[in-house]
Amino acid sequence: MVLNLLVDPVSTYTKHSLMLQLKLDARMKLIVTDGVFSMDGNVAPLPEICALAEKYNAMVFIDECHATGFFGKTGRGTEEYFGLQPGKVDIINSTLGNALGVAAGGYTTGPKELISLLRQRARPYLFSNSLPPPVVACASKVFDLLLVSSGYAEKVQANTDRFRSQMTDAGFIIAGENHPICPVMLGDARLASVFADQMLERGIFVIGFSFPVVRKGKARIRVQISASHSFEDIDGTVEAFKQVGKSRQVFVRALSVSKEPTILLKKERLPFSRLHRVIRDLKLGTW
Numbered sequence: 001m002v003l004n005l006l007v008d009p010v011s012t013y014t015k016h017s018l019m020l021q022l023k024l025d026a027r028m029k030l031i032v033t034d035g036v037f038s039m040d041g042n043v044a045p046l047p048e049i050c051a052l053a054e055k056y057n058a059m060v061f062i063d064e065c066h067a068t069g070f071f072g073k074t075g076r077g078t079e080e081y082f083g084l085q086p087g088k089v090d091i092i093n094s095t096l097g098n099a100l101g102v103a104a105g106g107y108t109t110g111p112k113e114l115i116s117l118l119r120q121r122a123r124p125y126l127f128s129n130s131l132p133p134p135v136v137a138c139a140s141k142v143f144d145l146l147l148v149s150s151g152y153a154e155k156v157q158a159n160t161d162r163f164r165s166q167m168t169d170a171g172f173i174i175a176g177e178n179h180p181i182c183p184v185m186l187g188d189a190r191l192a193s194v195f196a197d198q199m200l201e202r203g204i205f206v207i208g209f210s211f212p213v214v215r216k217g218k219a220r221i222r223v224q225i226s227a228s229h230s231f232e233d234i235d236g237t238v239e240a241f242k243q244v245g246k247s248r249q250v251f252v253r254a255l256s257v258s259k260e261p262t263i264l265l266k267k268e269r270l271p272f273s274r275l276h277r278v279i280r281d282l283k284l285g286t287w
């Protein structure tokens with residue numbers, strides 16, 4: 001039995017707990033989740049998931065594509081972020097193509113028996129050519145760099161802290177936990193798209209995401225912070241967000257108790273029906 005938490009870890013957690021109880025008789029149980037979810041930058045509740053797995057004798061599999069190399073104190077990923085012992089998670093799948101910057105390839109780690117099985121049975125492994133040598137050389141070098149120093153992980157975290165705190169002070173809502181994927185919540189799909197275009201005009205390449213990639217009314221600009229950004233880059237980006245926010249006459253303000261985005265479209269001549277729709281979509285009261 002495989003429980004897939006990839007869709008929405010929080011709301012399905014209780015349901016899956018119940019499912020595990022119902023499936024006590026399954027010979028093998030595997031809980032599958034992303035370590036970090038790519039659209040919201042939120043982190044799977046790994047300690048709870050591991051506890052659940054232990055309780056019901058299940059294995060845990062995490063996809064670490066949005067954690068490998070930079071998340072956790074020294075960049076070792078979600079296990080490290082939570083201070084879990086290495087090996088607590090049975091199977092880790094990850095990519096060489098995201099933070100490691102190699103642009104292709106990936107890997108699976110796990111018990112020897114599983115890796116032997118995959119060598120015999122995993123279709124992409126069996127029926128594909130091996131990775132190009134430059135990819136392997138590059139990945140190997142990146143791992144060397146990461147093992148020698150956690151400077152890159154520290155830099156990306158410092159940049160993330162700076163961006164998130166300055167943006168929050170400026171009144172924007174940044175979803176997710178303290179992760180370098182920083183979704184700037186705007187709510188309205190068209191606004192997110194136009195906002196991203198105006199950022200590009202200022203030399204900042206960010207992408208607007210809207211339905212069906214994210215839920216309706218949850219459009220956002222997803223900013224990805226890197227270790228190669230300087231503090232000047234971060235400050236300049238925040239400044240550009242402020243300018244575009246002002247030029248669109250959009251002011252975003254956090255509610256003190258809720259992480260739900262609150263948007264005030266000030267002075268913009270919106271048809272009343274559209275304003276009403278924006279407010280309804282965001283499940284807000286007016287203010």
Ligand SMILES: Cc1ncc(COP(=O)(O)O)c(C=O)c1O
Binds near residue numbers: 034063095104105106
């Ligand atoms: C959840 C997840 N897994 C894997 C990947 C990467 O896969 P690949 O290395 O095959 O490009 C991504 C891409 O960002 C991803 O979002």
